[in-house]
Amino acid sequence: MNNSHISRIDALETKSSTPRGKRSMTAHLSARGLAKSYRKGKTEVPVLKGVDLAVDRGELVAVMGASGSGKSTLLHVLGLLDSPDRGAVDLDGGRIDDLGDRKRDALRNQTFGFIFQFYHLLPELSALDNVLMPLLIRHGPIGYMAARRTYRRRAEALLDRVGLAGRRTHKPAELSGGEMQRAAVARALVGEPEIVLADEPTGNLDAANGRAILELLRDLNRERELTMMLVTHDSQIASRADRVVRLVEGRIEEFSAAPEGSDFAASRL
Amino acid sequence: MYKYLLCWKYLRGRYIALASVVSVMLGVATLIVVNAVMAGFATKMRSRLHGFLSDIVVMSYDRNGFANADEVTARIRQIAGDDVEAMAGTMETYAILRFYVGGSEVTKEVKLIGVKPEERAKTGDFAEFLFDENDRPAPASFEVSEELRKKTSPAAGVLGENMDDDILNQALRKQALDDVPPRGAILGYAMATARDPEKHRDEYLAPRGTKVMLVFARASKRPEPATDEFTVVSFFKSGMSEYDSSIVFVPLERLQFMLGIGDGEGRGAVNQIHIKLKPGSKADLNVLARKIQRGLERLRPLYFKVATWEEMQGPLLAAVSIEQDILNMLLFFIIAVAGFGILAIFSMIVVEKTRDIGVLKALGASTTGVGGIFLGYGLALGIVGAGTGLAGGLLFVKYINKIEDALSALTGQRVFNPDIYYFSEIPTRVEPLTVAWVFCGALLIAVLASVWPAIRAARLRPVEALRYE
Numbered sequence: 001m002n003n004s005h006i007s008r009i010d011a012l013e014t015k016s017s018t019p020r021g022k023r024s025m026t027a028h029l030s031a032r033g034l035a036k037s038y039r040k041g042k043t044e045v046p047v048l049k050g051v052d053l054a055v056d057r058g059e060l061v062a063v064m065g066a067s068g069s070g071k072s073t074l075l076h077v078l079g080l081l082d083s084p085d086r087g088a089v090d091l092d093g094g095r096i097d098d099l100g101d102r103k104r105d106a107l108r109n110q111t112f113g114f115i116f117q118f119y120h121l122l123p124e125l126s127a128l129d130n131v132l133m134p135l136l137i138r139h140g141p142i143g144y145m146a147a148r149r150t151y152r153r154r155a156e157a158l159l160d161r162v163g164l165a166g167r168r169t170h171k172p173a174e175l176s177g178g179e180m181q182r183a184a185v186a187r188a189l190v191g192e193p194e195i196v197l198a199d200e201p202t203g204n205l206d207a208a209n210g211r212a213i214l215e216l217l218r219d220l221n222r223e224r225e226l227t228m229m230l231v232t233h234d235s236q237i238a239s240r241a242d243r244v245v246r247l248v249e250g251r252i253e254e255f256s257a258a259p260e261g262s263d264f265a266a267s268r269l
Numbered sequence: 270m271y272k273y274l275l276c277w278k279y280l281r282g283r284y285i286a287l288a289s290v291v292s293v294m295l296g297v298a299t300l301i302v303v304n305a306v307m308a309g310f311a312t313k314m315r316s317r318l319h320g321f322l323s324d325i326v327v328m329s330y331d332r333n334g335f336a337n338a339d340e341v342t343a344r345i346r347q348i349a350g351d352d353v354e355a356m357a358g359t360m361e362t363y364a365i366l367r368f369y370v371g372g373s374e375v376t377k378e379v380k381l382i383g384v385k386p387e388e389r390a391k392t393g394d395f396a397e398f399l400f401d402e403n404d405r406p407a408p409a410s411f412e413v414s415e416e417l418r419k420k421t422s423p424a425a426g427v428l429g430e431n432m433d434d435d436i437l438n439q440a441l442r443k444q445a446l447d448d449v450p451p452r453g454a455i456l457g458y459a460m461a462t463a464r465d466p467e468k469h470r471d472e473y474l475a476p477r478g479t480k481v482m483l484v485f486a487r488a489s490k491r492p493e494p495a496t497d498e499f500t501v502v503s504f505f506k507s508g509m510s511e512y513d514s515s516i517v518f519v520p521l522e523r524l525q526f527m528l529g530i531g532d533g534e535g536r537g538a539v540n541q542i543h544i545k546l547k548p549g550s551k552a553d554l555n556v557l558a559r560k561i562q563r564g565l566e567r568l569r570p571l572y573f574k575v576a577t578w579e580e581m582q583g584p585l586l587a588a589v590s591i592e593q594d595i596l597n598m599l600l601f602f603i604i605a606v607a608g609f610g611i612l613a614i615f616s617m618i619v620v621e622k623t624r625d626i627g628v629l630k631a632l633g634a635s636t637t638g639v640g641g642i643f644l645g646y647g648l649a650l651g652i653v654g655a656g657t658g659l660a661g662g663l664l665f666v667k668y669i670n671k672i673e674d675a676l677s678a679l680t681g682q683r684v685f686n687p688d689i690y691y692f693s694e695i696p697t698r699v700e701p702l703t704v705a706w707v708f709c710g711a712l713l714i715a716v717l718a719s720v721w722p723a724i725r726a727a728r729l730r731p732v733e734a735l736r737y738e
């Protein structure tokens with residue numbers, strides 16, 4: 001851990017507001033000097049060149065940056081879908097990126113919830129089964145069958161919550177883009193994760209739908225005290241976050257509280 | 270849990286996967302049917318060979334045999350008395366058979382076997398294989414019946430009941446005796462008949478009552494030919510063409526006499542003793558044969574050769590079993606082909622499902638779990654394919670003769686010609702062990718074929734899979 005890293009966290013703590021007044025000393029999810037490069041033939045393309053970032057419990061952080069700046073890569077590394085070349089990812093102060101496969105699988109299943117730009121629902125399954133997938137993965141047949149009523153009810157409640165009450169048995173192909181993304185949101189939440197990582201969740205939706213999804217995420221963030229990281233190109237959407245970080249040249253270039261004048265930020269201050 | 274759900278969903282929605290199910294099914298069904306039929310034939314053949322040869326045969330290296338048959342049988346009884354049911358001495362030699370059809374002569378080289386019918390019938394299936402021209406069972410006897418004599422010889426017919434001993438009757442009697450020698454012979458069925466290609470039927474060249482001449486070598490220091498005449502009294506039809514086309518049975522005493530090794534009254538040399546064991550005998554044939562061999566060795570060293578019926582037919586039985594093995598191996602390639610089909614189809618599905626696999630991993634599915642989907646999928650295809658193949662194959666075997674009838678009716682030609690094979694219907698025999706092997710082999714191949722795609726799916730890194738658009 002280098003000095004600049006600490007000073008940045010210090011800066012963050014003095015600068016930003018404390019949501020709901022509950023702030024622990026250690027960040028919920030943090031990156032320390034993350035570096036990642038891709039090898040294309042002989043040339044090496046560095047994407048992340050030492051990313052330091054700390055996200056607090058219950059915080060909603062928007063990640064912005066030019067296309068190709070490595071936002072998706074960062075999210076994948078943070079969510080244990082990929083491993084960094086250097087640096088570390090900490091969860092509640094404990095390093096997680098170097099854990100064994102089993103533990104990483106369990107963390108992905110229980111602690112993280114993913115939402116993708118292209119929804120990525122499984123085409124063979126109904127909306128309800130798609131939502132249930134994290135729980136199906138978590139449990140063996142016996143464990144799942146024992147609790148299936150509870151799980152079903154939970155999944156149905158989530159579908160109701162995201163406004164898909166009448167679409168439970170629809171296959172993804174029978175849903176609109178916005179509906180698919182809402183099902184994906186429900187899927188990300190059904191396992192009751194602590195952290196939701198959303199990679200351009202509104203990228204493929206029209207403005208109204210995008211806004212609806214964002215409102216949904218923000219409400220859920222508040223209801224459940226979820227820690228959220230949201231990659232977006234839309235500064236309007238970013239303005240709803242507690243904090244916006246920008247990825248430039250492979251580093252987190254600026255920490256800022258939500259832009260002034262945003263009603264969301266104002267309500268918090 | 271997701272594994273089962275996804276296996277099920279992939280299995281249901283994918284008709285291309287059914288193609289591999291069908292190929293596994295066909296492979297398994299073919300293997301089961303072929304094995305059942307081959308085993309059926311082999312069993313039939315073995316039982317015929319066995320029936321012909323009794324259990325253990327004692328032979329002498331000397332063609333002319335041994336005159337002390339009583340001593341030998343006594344020794345055998347002494348060694349294996351508890352297990353022996355019956356014994357029969359026979360004399361085997363080679364001969365040339367000759368008879369006339371119309372005006373032309375038919376000549377064949379034959380194996381001449383002198384037997385005592387009642388003894389031979391006790392040591393093996395002999396009586397069971399004797400028939401007359403109309404395929405009715407014939408008695409195990411060489412007796413030339415009066416009826417046959419009258420039917421065949423005009424002189425005997427004229428003679429009738431007339432018992433007067435005048436010159437005419439004497440001449441007639443001589444003529445009748447000349448037409449129909451008083452000694453019977455049993456001819457191999459295939460020798461006595463010829464196939465009519467037009468009518469697809471066997472026509473008798475030498476019906477009962479035909480006079481046949483046998484030429485053979487006398488048992489003297491310098492072999493010289495001897496001839497004898499017999500009347501055909503019945504036909505030997507065992508279903509083994511090797512036997513049916515080369516064997517002639519004649520009375521043992523007469524043969525011994527003609528060979529010059531007997532006194533014509535039942536005491537003479539034999540060169541084989543057939544031993545039949547008691548039905549319930551638990552003795553190991555090979556062990557017993559070695560024991561008898563050792564015992565006889567003491568009686569007369571380096572003279573006797575003792576063999577079990579299986580050893581005597583060793584090459585033939587081995588050939589049949591090799592044939593079955595090779596056929597099995599070749600047919601198993603059918604299932605292997607099905608395996609490659611599964612491999613190809615699964616690899617396609619893995620490529621197609623790359624993104625979904627990435628999603629599953631992002632949601633926390635483990636490497637083994639994702640691999641398990643495809644292994645389970647392969648296993649499911651294998652079970653369905655092998656299961657339906659098994660059921661289909663067994664049903665086919667069960668109704669094979671009805672199916673054959675239907676096919677024959679449809680094509681107007683016998684698919685399975687009972688005349689050629691001497692079987693009234695196709696023999697089948699389902700061996701549970703073989704069926705189990707085929708089933709497990711098919712399952713194994715299906716699973717093996719899905720291993721590689723499964724490993725590929727499991728190895729996919731979630732990010733790479735997700736970037737796949």
Ligand SMILES: Nc1ncnc2c1ncn2[C@@H]1O[C@H](COP(=O)(O)OP(=O)(O)OP(=O)(O)O)[C@@H](O)[C@H]1O
Nearest residue numbers: 038039040045047066067068069070071072073074
């Ligand atoms: N598997 C890969 N092999 C080589 N280069 C890669 C690979 N994946 C990503 N990159 C490169 O890494 C860089 C960062 O990609 P990333 O997807 O993280 O960008 P991004 O910020 O999410 O862009 P966008 O806003 O368009 O989604 C890009 O320049 C991309 O070309």
Ligand SMILES: [Mg+2]
Nearest residue numbers: 071072073199
């Ligand atoms: Mg991206």
